[in-house]
Amino acid sequence: WAIDRTVTSMGGRLLRRWLEQPLLNVHDIQQRLNAVADLKEQFLLRQELREALTGLYDLERLTGKIALQTVNARDLQALALSLDKLPPLVQILNSVRDGWLKELTAQIDLLPELRELLKAAIADEPAAGLKEGNLIRPGYDAQLDSLRLAASDGKNWILTLEAGERERTGIRSLKIGYNRVFGFYIEVTKSNLAQVPAHYLRKQTLANGERYITPELKEMEDTILGAEQKAIAMEYDLFCGLRDQASGRIRSLQQTAQALATLDVIASLAELAERENYCRPVVDLSDILEISQGRHPVVEKVLGPGRFVPNDLKMDMAGERLMILTGPNMAGKSTYMRQAAQIVLLAQAGSFVPAASAQIGLVDRIFTRVGASDDLSSGQSTFMVEMNEVAQILKHATPRSLLILDEIGRGTSTYDGLSIAWSVIEYVVDRQNLGCRTLFATHYHELVDLDTVLPGVFNCHVEVSEDNGEVIFLHRIAAGGTDDSYGVEVARLAGVPDPVVGRAREILVQLEEENVGRQKLKIRRNARPMDGQLDLFASTIALKNTEGILDRLKELDIQTLTPLDALNILYDLHQKAHKTGRTPG
CATH class of the missing domain: 3.40.50.300 (P-loop containing nucleotide triphosphate hydrolases)
Structure with a gap:
């Protein structure tokens, strides 16, 4: 967060990669620095570029989903909206001076045919799922529109039938509903069962009432549901065609996404350099x-x-x-x-x-x-x-x-x-x-x-x-x-x-x-590295051995010591003194 000024997700990821994989080629480093310097000097251009980049969706991930065939209608709508923002963005970049920035600008493919196709085909607020309908914009396909009209008219007929049955039977609480198990049905509460017409066919008994069907209602149900199911199936087929159209432009989309991410990082580094x-x-x-x-x-x-x-x-x-x-x-x-x-x-x-x-x-x-x-x-x-x-x-x-x-x-x-x-x-x-x-x-x-x-x-x-x-x-x-x-x-x-x-x-x-534990190192100027420079440890060992000699001397009873014992002890102390690197003087 201290250095990240990117405004797109793909730019943020690329900046992380740049930091995780710094360059070892001086020419490539200078190329990046030149581009950053150019945008740093052009304040207004940099601000316009960053504002234009801000509205872009994550084209890298959208492209990946298209390639994997996991894209949905909302993703294609996001792609269309992003492609729609590219022409003014490229117009802004036409005034850059740096050679590499010009190369990056040239790598941006506006894809006008794909953009217009998606804008014309995808609904304004498409469903997240692919088997629920509401994927394709009205007016894009005439056959789909006719199926939708049939389903819509059928639902209006249901509303008209419900109002007519209430009037004919006198049951004000009568209503027509629908579920996936029974389809359309007429529901009447227990208090109004005596008013149910003879041509109603009982379908289900509830705790508070009964559900009925009529031949007329079932006939319209077949018409409505048939139209809806056909419309949903047709929408899915049309969507798959759009997805295939986008898949055919994968390379251009990937190149464009990479160029936009790079521009975002360069603008981010220029903004950072200016601000900080x-x-x-x-x-x-x-x-x-x-x-x-x-x-x-x-x-x-x-x-x-x-x-x-x-x-x-x-x-x-x-x-x-x-x-x-x-x-x-x-x-x-x-x-x-x-x-x-x-x-x-x-x-x-x-x-x-x-x-x-x-x-x-x-x-x-x-x-x-x-x-x-x-x-x-x-x-x-x-x-x-x-x-x-x-x-x-x-x-x-x-x-x-x-x-x-x-x-x-x-x-x-x-x-x-x-x-x-x-x-x-x-x-x-x-x-x-x-x-x-x-x-x-x-x-x-x-x-x-x-x-x-x-x-x-x-x-x-x-x-x-x-x-x-x-x-x-x-x-x-x-x-x-x-x-x-x-x-x-x-x-x-x-x-x-x-x-x-x-x-x-x-x-x-x-x-x-x-002076415990703080002895100064005795470094010999003529010592070679790795060759016994350290006198500290030798002096420490010598100090411990000297303390042992002194302790031995303190323990001696001079009054009872024989000449032979004295010579033996003296010889022993002499040997210990040699081990410390010191000889008695």
Whole structure:
């Protein structure tokens, strides 16, 4: 709904297909962009075109029903009404300048013979069923008209007979009715049975009266019903002929429907670009992805005019190609990454984009790994789902792909998650593996130092302002990394009880002072990717082993220790120290 401005059902479906299947051919993309630009510039023409399209029925589905022989009279009436609107629509399109728009206009077949035939044949308010009559307009077929007249005159005769019988018998409540079982009958209430003439033949006894027939009534019944049944059968035959006439023009109808749907989508995208201040993107074969003042099309619509904070993005496969994006939750990291993907998608679908300017080096695939959820049906945990998705991305991505990776590794323990996130970054940024353009959001702030050893990695963060202890999310993307997550403040904003928030602050301060779980990564500048860069885990193991040595020393009773025992213990400690990577000095 944020970008759909189509006015026909077939246009709405085609827009969805364009977005689901963006183009990979720059020429085809430019063809769409040129057409959108032409209609964007011609405001009056665009408005007239959209108004003309508004009155059209769903020709795609009507054509499908005709092909499948499931069409009814109302469908053919809708087809006739739609065909009747095409001549003025084509007249409007005669002033378009774009070559592709002219081609689309030429593909619209007005089908004047079929249009006039259906207008002359189909009744004004046709029945939904095909065996009930009222399908064909009076005057279309002389034989059908005569049958209808016979049936109509017979019904008038019935009304005259009913009035005459009331007068002759003196039974004011006498009435003539009809049902499918007994046909026409004369109904008399119990209180008037004594006045029933002798020539009436009893047909049915009711709780409140009797039903009778007469030879004269049955004779007219045969005439009326015979005429009606013949008329219904003839109407059906005439309708089938009309349906066959429409079936013979299936190809023209399909071509016309496709052209009209395409025009609707182009006009929709032009209207969107004009109303929402979208720009025309430059789509080429470069490896650049540069967006100035980009906006998220959906979030911007939800927030309202002027409230969304636009941001820039610049990367290319030869230089900075993998952004490590840090910042607190709720600051806008996911929105920023998704808006980049959506701008690329819109551009390659042939649409203008929500930005001041944009250059899109052609992207062959967009991969996203965002959110967290279990797959209960297959027994997969959140982390397993995440790893399956990462595996598929790394398996199918190419150097031309765009990767959106949000919080890789958060579904497992800190060290495991950090290891996986680091390894994925190394693999993706390496041009021998992928080297594709990637946005990588993370709360593992230790990763921000990877830009010093991995060519192509660069850091950005979402700016936050602190005012009297209050955290204000600015939603602006700035260069460089950050090591603050403001998780406690986010918990407070989410409504976590004050005692819990207060205690969380105390624990956070204590952990920071003790440097627990916040050791800085020691990254060697001469380390090769995938080759033992991580000193954090080795130092952690060493710390645990050192604590074991200290515990052993504390347990010793120096007063009772013999020289031989002392030598054995010293040898044991020496061996443990070697395992930690440290030797006693």
